[in-house]
Amino acid sequence: MNEPIGLFIMGAGALLMVFAGIGLLRMPDFLLRLAATSKSSSLGIALIAVGTALFFWDDGVTLRMAAIVLFVFLTAPVASHMIGRAGYRSGTPLWHGTTIDEMGRDETGKGIRG
């Protein structure tokens, strides 16, 4: 009985990965692409890991899946934060529809983007 439930949860995770791919392809800016992909791919891999653990129903597999979910949930926010900061500071152009840029050039001409 655990196998259909595991496959169903894995299907939800695979669909979330497709949504991450669509967001990565359709969003106009690298910050928007980062916001679209980092969250949904993390949740997708968590759902796929939970579904795999339910499918196998084994102690070793469950331990490995818990390790994968722990690693991804610890490292994916840090990694996406570093990509966003590095891309912003190196002057990657933002979307033309961006209305506010809090770290950008201010009235005195100083700014972190220089």
Place this chain on the structure above:
Amino acid sequence: MNNLQYIPLVLLAIVAVAFGLSFIRFMLGPSRADRVIALDTLTIVAIGAALTAGVWTRSVFLLDIGLLLALLAFVSTVAFAYYQERRNDR
């Protein structure tokens, strides 16, 4: 349980669609940050593909590849982010 036999193959096809979409952005990303984001997403999708292939073949050994890729994703992304931040062009 015999009617559930081909469902992991369908899931593998869905994950392959996600891999293809991310790979298109990896090839035509305008800036280097886009390519790093696409590479991060590709690694996470590859973890999902490894787990789904392990479910399809019912082999436990393919799941260790997912664990290894989960470790490698963070290292490669942080290395590329440092490289992007050091050199000041896009």
